[in-house]
């Protein structure tokens with residue numbers, strides 16, 4: 001079936017926040033250590049210990065914001081362990097992730113140094129699960145207070161005279177799970193308490209983000225918005241695109257849920273998979289639409305003016321680790337399947353730009369749906385990297401609402417839309433449309449009506465591969481990469497195009 005897209009520029013009112021293209025880097029496996037931080041004495045080219053190749057690649061992708069230090073790690077992190085001379089920093093066990101020794105060589109100063117090199121916004125997650133209110137208060141003072149104070153003096157003694165600009169601060173992470181196994185009502189009160197002491201010093205205004213629900217835990221959103229909605233700027237939803245969950249969920253009579261890790265859960269391989277697993281991931285990615293719509297509807301009830309943002313600060317695919325690697329390191333390869341599912345999720349976030357103002361894919365390097373993989377001094381860009389690079393045209397552009405009549409991709413009696421798309425107009429007046437085809441066998445013919453926007457010229461790029469599991473490796477680093485796309489023709493109403501099977505396309509009309 002032919003698909004059609006109709007753009008409605010008259011309904012265009014919302015900006016696509018650049019932070020939807022955000023990332024997340026945790027002290028987990030080889031994300032921070034090796035992926036970002038190699039130390040000043042490393043043979044790998046670095047600036048003050050931070051890899052030059054990775055910085056350049058992330059800048060090219062236009063990374064707008066970076067969340068750190070976790071994740072589950074954040075609720076065990078004590079920031080004072082990560083300041084001062086490297087030799088004197090505390091060594092701790094990273095109990096969540098592989099039980100390895102964390103030497104704290106990458107701490108607050110190194111994180112801000114990284115953000116300055118990347119020209120990206122820092123987003124720090126504080127410790128509610130095992131940290132005190134005082135500890136969190138002092139961290140914010142250390143980072144942002146300009147003048148004389150115990151924490152500002154300590155910062156200066158550690159070599160940083162001026163405070164840093166810090167806007168985004170998370171008050172805990174997954175406090176229904178690794179962040180303290182709390183009930184929503186209990187965390188809502190703790191959030192109110194902790195957030196009171198996260199202060200704005202001088203001109204620095206903190207944007208406070210509350211730990212939000214896991215997937216379809218609507219009770220959590222309801223309670224948080226009701227009890228603490230007035231005290232937050234954002235609520236963080238976590239949703240991983242998985243074939244199977246790795247938790248048992250027990251629903252309590254009061255609506256609260258307990259998540260218990262299933263040690264035997266099998267999530268499928270990242271590269272070696274069947275079409276049923278391709279289809280399952282497409283379906284799981286499309287479920288993001290339902291989640292965003294339902295959580296947004298609850299938020300609308302308490303916050304009709306949409307002051308509080310829905311922030312999806314952990315999302316992405318989650319498979320079994322690569323055979324032979326540490327199960328606690330969450331290292332997985334990245335294929336065309338990851339690329340198409342990322343495109344579906346990003347299109348959904350764009351199309352909900354009225355409420356979704358940040359998203360952070362998990363995780364930047366060597367962990368889960370990474371955009372970069374490293375092996376010693378080698379670095380490769382994954383298919384997911386290329387999707388982020390292609391979609392960067394939407395950052396801060398004006399969302400163009402669209403109606404899609406999509407063809408269907410059927411598998412084993414089940415179906416999902418063949419096409420996902422979103423569109424925006426940038427500051428120069430160019431119309432950018434991103435489209436992906438979930439069907440691994442059939443091209444998608446599409447007629448697009450651009451609603452009277454002028455279009456004299458069209459250019460495009462496509463990310464496509466020969467198999468569902470095509471990926472980049474250290475031996476073949478450019479197997480999957482964007483190519484020019486020419487299968488598009490302008491016409492009276494807009495354009496006609498044929499989107500190849502299992503592909504991601506960006507079109508620019510000007």
Ligand code: AHR
Nearest residue numbers: 070071072073173174362
């Ligand atoms: O991204 C990996 C982990 O997934 C994070 O640490 C945690 O917040 C989530 O459960």
